[in-house]
Amino acid sequence: MAAALSVSLLLGGCGLFNTNAPEPDNTVGWSAEQLYRDAKSEMDSGNWSAAITQLDRIQARYPFGVYSQQAMLDTAYAQWRDGSPELAIATIDRFEQQYPNHEATDYMLYLKGLVNFTPDNAFLGQLVGQDPAERDPKGARASFDAFRELVDRFPDSKYAADARMRMNWLANTIAMNEVYTARYYYERDAYIAAINRAETVITDFQGTPAAEEALGIMIASYERLGMTQLRDDTRRVLQTNYPDSEYLTQGYTLRGKSWWNPMSWWPTANRSAE
Template sequence: MANFTRRSLALIAVLLLSGCGSLPEEKDETAGWSAQRIYSEASESMTDGGYDRAIKLFEKLEARYPYGRYAQQAQLEAAYAYYKSGEAALAVAACDRFIKLHPDHPNVDYAYYLKGLVHFNEDLGLLGNLANQDLSERDPAGAKESFDTFRELVTRFPESKYAADASQRMQYLINSLGAHEVHVARYYYKRGAYLAAVNRAAEALKSFPNTPSNEEALFIMVKGYDALELPELRDDADRVLRKSFPNSTYLLGSGANGKPWWKLW
């Protein structure tokens, strides 16, 4: 009886396994398609906003026809599709891969531009609303990555059609990164960490000269040195502020009631 039961269970298992194996496989719509057709279908999906489908088609194209001209273009298009679908990390990885595999490709400048753009838009919210955020513990690494990528693009491909836009974005990033440093310096000052505030403001002046935030950086240095009872350094910062920004709003109270302007804040 026991042997019969074991044989019955084995037979059932075989039948179940054979039944699972006979399930119909998912049909591949691209079976028999040429590289051109896969690329055309993927491009059409991109135009219609179907980025997920486009990504799958581009991946199939590269896997099936890895050495054709469509495969290289598919790599770039897939990077853009990742970007549009909100997959920033995958978009950057795809750009890096294209740059590594095709450093002399006629469109490699676009790969640099797209990589910089992904990082730029990723940190746009972080750096675009400084007044409403506490950035003291946040490192805008994406903005720095974006700046470095755009700089490489402009340096290597000064005649690229993307160079002008990249240069404008670089200036925005420099201004934003400078503002971030000053925001952190202000954060330290308000909490009584005067030495940290002065050092951060000085770093902002050194790393991001000629940016709009330099005026406040100098103001924080004057206030910080005064709080630290370092009059010579305070007066030096005051002279630089007056010379660099003679119409500074921070100097409006200068001389009132016989007190130095920094005592009025």
């Protein structure tokens, strides 16, 4: 009997030190308005995780109505600011599927562009002086596509002007990524591959500053391959568009790395704060 009592007390005592017990939910019975007001307060204070918790409760308890829709909008933004871009993109995609004609679609496209515009390694790249164009262009392309869809579908949106500026920056960033790849191939005597990558800049990103070097790479590659007609045709294009280009007088030589980095401004897009 004594032994049984001791075991019972021991097991009961373990419960006293159970640190894994869930915290009590003090929001039981709260209205959607109360939950949203609390979530908004957490967002204003930068407590993104706490805000997401309240926004999730709104969507779970009140899945229909304007509060649920606004909660999803704010969740995507809070997830991005909380350092979870993949979750933010997933939330944006879910919102677009559920509400394809929502009045905030332009904002969600803008936010999708921003989330991809600021990849995880953006700050690291800035610290080490890395050219954004030298990183994986996947995020830049996704950002460009989102901004392009925004300005195409909603040209008068209040987000369109900023989206256009970012598209210009992204276009040259992606184009420079192609140029870096073309340089790589040219340096290794893979001239056909160098021409193909440089040609992508001319066809897809005409007018960007990167196009000048792309033409220089093409001229030099055609020269190495003995394709004189294509070399001369490309030289005429370079002459027409860049009459003062050094590639016309000095030919193409591999350059050092270009350490320009315009990531000095960090975007915000908190629609709920308006």
